[in-house]
Amino acid sequence: MIKVQLREDYSNLIxxxxxxxxxALTLFFGSFIFLILDLSPIESFKIFxxxxxxxxxxISELFVKATPLAIIALGLSYCFKNNxxxxxxxxxxxxxxxxxxxxxxLFNDSTSVFLLPLMILFGAIGGAFWATIPAILKTKFxxxxxxxxxxLTYVALFILDYFVxxxxxxxxxxxxPKSMPFPDAGRLPVLxxxxxxxxxxxxxxxxxxxxxxxxxxxxxxxxxxVSGLSSKASKYAGFKYKNLIFYTFIISGACAGLAGLFxxxxxxxxxxxxxxxxxxxxxxxxxxxxRLNPIGIILSSLLIALTYLGAEDAQxxxxxxxxxxxxxxxxxxxxxxGTDFLNKYRVFxx
Amino acid sequence: MSIELIIGILNIVLISTTxxxxxxxxxxxxxxxxxxxxxxxxxxxxxxxxxxxxxxxxGNYFYSLFLSIISGIILSGIFAFLVLNLMTNQIAxxxxxxxFGIGLSAMLGKKFAGTPIDGLNPYYFIVISFLxxxxxxxxxxxxxxxxxxxAVGENHNSAYALGYNVIKxxxxxxxxxxxxxxLAGYYISICYAPMWQEGMTAGRGWIALALVVFATWKPWRxxxxxxxxxxVAIMQMNLQAFGVELPGQFFNMMPYIATxxxxxxxxxxxxxxxxxxxxxxxxxxxxxS
Numbered sequence: 001m002i003k004v005q006l007r008e009d010y011s012n013l014i015x016x017x018x019x020x021x022x023x024a025l026t027l028f029f030g031s032f033i034f035l036i037l038d039l040s041p042i043e044s045f046k047i048f049x050x051x052x053x054x055x056x057x058x059i060s061e062l063f064v065k066a067t068p069l070a071i072i073a074l075g076l077s078y079c080f081k082n083n084x085x086x087x088x089x090x091x092x093x094x095x096x097x098x099x100x101x102x103x104x105x106l107f108n109d110s111t112s113v114f115l116l117p118l119m120i121l122f123g124a125i126g127g128a129f130w131a132t133i134p135a136i137l138k139t140k141f142x143x144x145x146x147x148x149x150x151x152l153t154y155v156a157l158f159i160l161d162y163f164v165x166x167x168x169x170x171x172x173x174x175x176x177p178k179s180m181p182f183p184d185a186g187r188l189p190v191l192x193x194x195x196x197x198x199x200x201x202x203x204x205x206x207x208x209x210x211x212x213x214x215x216x217x218x219x220x221x222x223x224x225x226v227s228g229l230s231s232k233a234s235k236y237a238g239f240k241y242k243n244l245i246f247y248t249f250i251i252s253g254a255c256a257g258l259a260g261l262f263x264x265x266x267x268x269x270x271x272x273x274x275x276x277x278x279x280x281x282x283x284x285x286x287x288x289x290x291r292l293n294p295i296g297i298i299l300s301s302l303l304i305a306l307t308y309l310g311a312e313d314a315q316x317x318x319x320x321x322x323x324x325x326x327x328x329x330x331x332x333x334x335x336x337x338g339t340d341f342l343n344k345y346r347v348f349x350x
Numbered sequence: 351m352s353i354e355l356i357i358g359i360l361n362i363v364l365i366s367t368t369x370x371x372x373x374x375x376x377x378x379x380x381x382x383x384x385x386x387x388x389x390x391x392x393x394x395x396x397x398x399x400x401x402x403x404x405x406x407x408x409g410n411y412f413y414s415l416f417l418s419i420i421s422g423i424i425l426s427g428i429f430a431f432l433v434l435n436l437m438t439n440q441i442a443x444x445x446x447x448x449x450f451g452i453g454l455s456a457m458l459g460k461k462f463a464g465t466p467i468d469g470l471n472p473y474y475f476i477v478i479s480f481l482x483x484x485x486x487x488x489x490x491x492x493x494x495x496x497x498x499x500x501a502v503g504e505n506h507n508s509a510y511a512l513g514y515n516v517i518k519x520x521x522x523x524x525x526x527x528x529x530x531x532x533l534a535g536y537y538i539s540i541c542y543a544p545m546w547q548e549g550m551t552a553g554r555g556w557i558a559l560a561l562v563v564f565a566t567w568k569p570w571r572x573x574x575x576x577x578x579x580x581x582v583a584i585m586q587m588n589l590q591a592f593g594v595e596l597p598g599q600f601f602n603m604m605p606y607i608a609t610x611x612x613x614x615x616x617x618x619x620x621x622x623x624x625x626x627x628x629x630x631x632x633x634x635x636x637x638x639s
Binding site: 033154281288323326331334341 | 386392432439441442443445446448450452454455457548553556597599600602606609613617
């Protein structure tokens with residue numbers, strides 16, 4: 001009979017190894033999916049995971065996709081560490097794009113070097129603003145932040161929709177639901193000519209570095225850790241738990257807003273309906289897969305970005321819908337959560 | 351506005367709201383037992399596509415309904431195993447289920463997109479949805495099993511101490527919720543549309559989730575809420591007929607804003623919160639502790 005027992009010794013090795021196990025299991029089950037679809041698994045994996053990054057364009061695209069995921073997931077890690085479930089990053093991203101992008105449209109004939117910094121600032125403010133709503137509702141009215149942040153995501157998406165089919169619609173856009181393009185001064189500089197990878201990468205690295213310092217060297221990071229383990233202990237120690245909720249929401253909202261602004265002012269260049277292929281939700285997977293560790297998040301953002309790219313290639317060359325990427329993302333999260341069990345419990349057969 | 355137009359609109363509301371009732375009443379029972387399943391959208395899509403594919407291949411409505419239900423049992427069974435046996439985070443697991451379901455349904459249905467089928471009469475399902483709400487209301491408030499479900503959702507430790515099997519109860523409620531979601535999906539692809547298209551549930555899973563909160567976990571209010579939400583959505587499409595100048599997006603976001611307001615209203619008062627929301631919602635149950 002199979003027996004489980006609570007582990008008394010907490011193993012760091014298993015904790016950091018389990019994402020790799022999860023990825024291995026995903027690949028194993030993924031090969032079955034390819035077999036069912038009458039495709040050779042080895043050939044398909046090549047197209048899915050290797051060919052997308054076998055040239056400089058592909059590697060640039062990998063960073064284009066990984067940047068928003070990493071920035072959002074780094075922000076979310078503050079909330080998750082504090083045991084606050086902000087799952088509305090998609091909405092905060094959208095608000096960041098509306099605020100920052102709105103500045104770009106307001107000054108659409110500007111050539112000033114200050115336009116882009118202003119857009120970035122407003123992007124972060126927009127995301128932070130949208131995240132303070134669940135924070136206020138949670139601290140003042142005791143509402144469940146999971147439900148409120150989720151509901152607000154859809155409200156934000158409809159607000160964006162309103163702007164791009166209404167007041168911000170490009171008059172020269174043949175009636176399509178999109179804004180006019182941002183001026184050149186409002187576009188995010190690319191790192192290499194001809195490639196789409198942009199300076200958002202630097203922001204991701206800087207945020208990762210700051211987050212690492214905050215978690216390991218500051219009192220704030222310590223407070224997060226304590227209140228994440230037990231909000232009662234945090235109160236007993238005299239930490240202002242409500243303030244912590246506020247700070248973590250604002251940080252994660254600002255990060256999501258930043259990512260949203262980078263998307264519209266970087267690769268996209270204007271505002272329209274589908275600015276994000278679910279980055280806000282996928283970043284939740286990235287944060288968990290990276291074990292809420294800043295460096296882990298960077299690595300997992302690259303891996304999940306690869307599932308986006310691979311899915312695009314699979315659609316092109318294997319004629320399977322790009323949604324196959326979602327199957328892999330879902331599987332990897334299932335397996336990761338499942339293997340976490342081994343982290344907490346010892347399983348043996350008696 | 352003519353009588354015909356009003357009747358026509360009411361008819362559309364009736365037909366378009368039914369998936370919300372199915373998915374909502376299933377999630378209500380799941381949440382009553384203390385489990386939050388965010389996987390509704392994924393469950394609905396997989397239920398829709400399995401039913402559709404089976405119907406195209408076999409031409410048999412019974413088989414297609416049966417397999418659609420089986421898909422809901424399997425997927426929600428996986429969710430239940432993860433959150434109940436492996437004690438995973440319910441939010442993350444539910445999101446994984448939704449993401450997985452969106453992908454899986456798109457992959458399975460690729461070859462069948464746009465295939466024409468003979469749709470089923472939606473009125474059977476509409477009648478069943480009303481019956482279901484009645485039965486669930488009766489079950490939760492008048493039967494012993496319903497009381498056990500509520501006890502498990504209010505305080506799983508006490509329920510366990512009284513000798514009730516928390517895990518088994520939650521398995522059953524999660525699977526009931528899963529089956530209802532796949533029925534909602536089946537209804538959309540077989541009766542409402544009738545066709546298959548990638549992502550065709552169009553966020554109804556999230557609205558159903560909002561609906562359960564909006565209804566403060568009460569079956570009858572859920573039915574009323576579903577028709578309010580459904581009515582608002584249809585009104586948005588017929589704004590000109592009503593002579594309203596407001597932008598359509600305003601109507602689309604109403605269900606979410608209304609739910610937020612209800613949530614604030616019930617949460618701001620501790621007694622009110624206790625009377626409405628299941629106390630153990632989203633709190634993992636560890637038998638060992």
